[in-house]
Amino acid sequence: MKHARIAWAGAIHEAVESDGELLLTRSPWVGKRLKFDEVVWLPPVAPAPQARTILALGLNYADHAKELAFKAPEEPLVFVKGEASLIGHKALTRRPKGVTYMHYECELAVVIGRTAKHVKKENAYEHVGGYTVANDYAIRDYLENWYRPNFRVKNRDTCTPIGPWLVDAKDIHDAYGSPMNLSLQTTVNGKVTQSGHTRDMIFDIPTLIEYFSAFMTLQPGDLILTGTPDGVVNCEVGDVIVTSIEGVGDLINTLGD
Amino acid sequence: MNPIGPSEARFWPQGTVYGALLNFQQEWNLRANQMADAPYKGAPKAPVLFIKTANTFTPSGGLISVPSAVAEVDIGANLAWVLGADAKPMACVLVNDVSIPHESYYRPPVKFKCVDGFLGVGTKARHIQQVITDAVVLTVKVNGREVQRVNYAGTVRKSQTLLADISEFMTFQEGDVLLLGSDCLADGKRPRAKPGDVVEISADGFETLVNLFSGEAA
Numbered sequence: 001m002k003h004a005r006i007a008w009a010g011a012i013h014e015a016v017e018s019d020g021e022l023l024l025t026r027s028p029w030v031g032k033r034l035k036f037d038e039v040v041w042l043p044p045v046a047p048a049p050q051a052r053t054i055l056a057l058g059l060n061y062a063d064h065a066k067e068l069a070f071k072a073p074e075e076p077l078v079f080v081k082g083e084a085s086l087i088g089h090k091a092l093t094r095r096p097k098g099v100t101y102m103h104y105e106c107e108l109a110v111v112i113g114r115t116a117k118h119v120k121k122e123n124a125y126e127h128v129g130g131y132t133v134a135n136d137y138a139i140r141d142y143l144e145n146w147y148r149p150n151f152r153v154k155n156r157d158t159c160t161p162i163g164p165w166l167v168d169a170k171d172i173h174d175a176y177g178s179p180m181n182l183s184l185q186t187t188v189n190g191k192v193t194q195s196g197h198t199r200d201m202i203f204d205i206p207t208l209i210e211y212f213s214a215f216m217t218l219q220p221g222d223l224i225l226t227g228t229p230d231g232v233v234n235c236e237v238g239d240v241i242v243t244s245i246e247g248v249g250d251l252i253n254t255l256g257d
Numbered sequence: 258m259n260p261i262g263p264s265e266a267r268f269w270p271q272g273t274v275y276g277a278l279l280n281f282q283q284e285w286n287l288r289a290n291q292m293a294d295a296p297y298k299g300a301p302k303a304p305v306l307f308i309k310t311a312n313t314f315t316p317s318g319g320l321i322s323v324p325s326a327v328a329e330v331d332i333g334a335n336l337a338w339v340l341g342a343d344a345k346p347m348a349c350v351l352v353n354d355v356s357i358p359h360e361s362y363y364r365p366p367v368k369f370k371c372v373d374g375f376l377g378v379g380t381k382a383r384h385i386q387q388v389i390t391d392a393v394v395l396t397v398k399v400n401g402r403e404v405q406r407v408n409y410a411g412t413v414r415k416s417q418t419l420l421a422d423i424s425e426f427m428t429f430q431e432g433d434v435l436l437l438g439s440d441c442l443a444d445g446k447r448p449r450a451k452p453g454d455v456v457e458i459s460a461d462g463f464e465t466l467v468n469l470f471s472g473e474a475a
Contacts (some may be wrong), residue, residue, distance in 0.1 A: 015358040051273045055367070080308040082273040084430045117373075142426075144305075145297045147278065147365045151306040152426045209341040215324065215372045217312045 001163035002249070005046070005088075006039040014046075015039075017165060041089035044132055044166040045111060045221055053222040054081040054160075056107070056136055057211060058149060060202050060227025076203045076211055078190070079147075081136075081225075085155050089164035089249075093137060094157065095237050096213040101140040102235055102255070105228035106186045106243035108179060108198055109134040109206055110167055116218040124206035127167045127218070133251040134225045135243045136163045138232075161243075161253040162223075180204050182246040184229060188239050196229025198245075199210055234256055268339075268350050268382040270314060271432030275423070276354055276370075278305040280413050282439030284292070287445045296363045304414065304422050307366055309354060309436070313376035317466045318327060321355055321374045323452050325473040330375075331356040333439035334395045334407050334458045337464040338416065339382055340429040346420070349388045351458050351466045353377030354439055358446070366408070377468040378457070387462065390416040390437070397448055398457040404448040407440045 002017035013029060015022040022039060024032040045052070057075040087093065095102050113129020137159040142152040172179050179198060186194035203211065208224055235241055237257045244250040279285055279301060292300040315321050323330055333354030341347035355375040359366060389407060399406040414422060416437055420429075429435065441447050452458050452472040459465040 050314075051270065052310040053312065053371075077364060078367045080310060080367060080371065082275070082308060082427070082430075082433075084273070084428060084433075142303065144299070144301055144303065146301040146362055147307060148307040148363060149365070150301075150303065151423075152303040153276075155306070156426050204443050215368060216310060217373050219311070 001168050001171065004044050004163070004165055005042040007042060008034060008039040011214060012042065015213060041091070041164050043086045043088050044163045045223070048219070048221045052083045053216070053218060054083065054225070055223065056081055056154070056225040057203070057208070057227035061196060061200050061229040062202055063196070063200065063230035068136065073202070079149055079154060081155050081160060084157060085160040087158050087161050089161065090252050091158070091161055093159055093161060093253055095235070095255045095257055096139070097257060099139050100140045103138055103140070103232035104186055104241045104243060105136040105138060105232060106134050106184050106194055106245070107134045107225045108182065108184070108245050108248065109162060109230050109255065110179070110224040110226060112220055112222040112224075113169065113220045116209055116213040119209055119213040121206040121210045124209035125169065125173070127209060128205070129220060130166045130169050131172055131248050132162055132166050133243055133245045135241065135248050135251055135253055136225050161251055163249065163251055165249045167248050175247055182248065184246075185244045186231065187242045188235055191235050194229065194231030196231070198226075200229060201226060222248070224245060267316065267380045269316070270311075270378065270434050272340070272430050272434065274309040274376065274434040274436070276307050276309060276436035277414070277419055277438050278307060280304070280419065281440035282411050283411055284445065285413050287441065298348065298435060303426070304419055305362070306423065307370055309376045310371045312373050313371060315374045315377050317377065317380045317464070317468065319468060319473045321377060321468045322359070322471050322473050323450070324372060326349040327357050329449040329451040330458055330470070331358050332397060332399075332450050333447060334397045334405065335436040335439050336390065336393050336395065336409060336460070337434050337436045338385075338390070338420070340431065340433045340435065342431040344424060344429040346385045346416070348382035348385055349390065350382040350434070351379035351460060351463050352436060353456065353458055353466060353468060354436055358449070379457070379464060379466040381464045383463060393460050396459050398459070399448060399450060399454050401455070405440070405442060409437065411440065412438055412459050
């Protein structure tokens, strides 16, 4: 099942995908059907009772690490993002005036489904609730070598679109065997600029869950953004960026000022 | 929502907890002559930030576990602001930003700072109008012995400047917390705690933040 959170008719609702439409699942509109373009799409994760942990990987695809002139890391290169950087599908991301290099990063996002502490690789998928698509924008003009990638690059308002769907983990495992078997693609104004495959991750999802849960307990709703492959390019105001992951979704975003 | 919780209840972070690195002039000066070198290649321009994730929160009085792989941990005594709905500070609270000691500030410190239990959180937040933030002096004691005084007159960015410089690129949400900085000692290191130590962080008018450090549970 594909789950969404939307704003419609003056309130926030939960919905599922059904025959190319949104089907509302809660009272008072349970059973109501809506077209995709009738609603405002929100990040597809329910509000968390305490601060959501959002982990994001840098240089987790060998080709991207090479593209950025780094040798592949020996352990995961991870940074943390605040929840306020998240926005939904079909939203507007702000490109500051005067910057020269702002690029998308198409990433498979893991949504934790069950508390994870000291989890071993072989059991890691039991702790995954689902998957979604994230676009982890970066503005390279602001890169500094202090706790790099620094917050001015990676924790900006509106710079982490996520969605449209939270896809149940079971659906991905049933259809593709594992989330390590999905193609990724980004288009800018309809032209393919990035393509890759989750099998090329340096640290796969079970490895990441084992690594993080060894020292930090992850809670349901926490996110792991698993990094991006080769092929990032500068984007300008007005560009429409679609980050897509096979079986998970097509996340549309537009740059604005 | 009341971002500091019901007034009678103990304070608990409701939002994301951010912290500022290198915000004391003493530590900045000690590192200044290496800032031009690799890997940094220049002094930081924007505030250097990190997040203390929710798994780190430990109440005052609670145990903080030292991972078995390390002998001791850094004590990061901080005054923190609690932000309101208008992204302005509405309260102050004492916290202990515990870290596994790390010399390099090149890569994000997740494995050093986001370890389970690694943020001691003061019991009571004080209203912002009761506190002159940039004049607060923290006292750090280990097993009853004073090991450090932290005077917020010695910060690189005064509190309002820090807030303004961060707000240039991100908006604080109601209930978010901003750690205003922890200082080092004269040798550039931070005070340390090992299993069995009791660490107290106090300041005039604040309830003392107390945490017992323990070995890692088997």
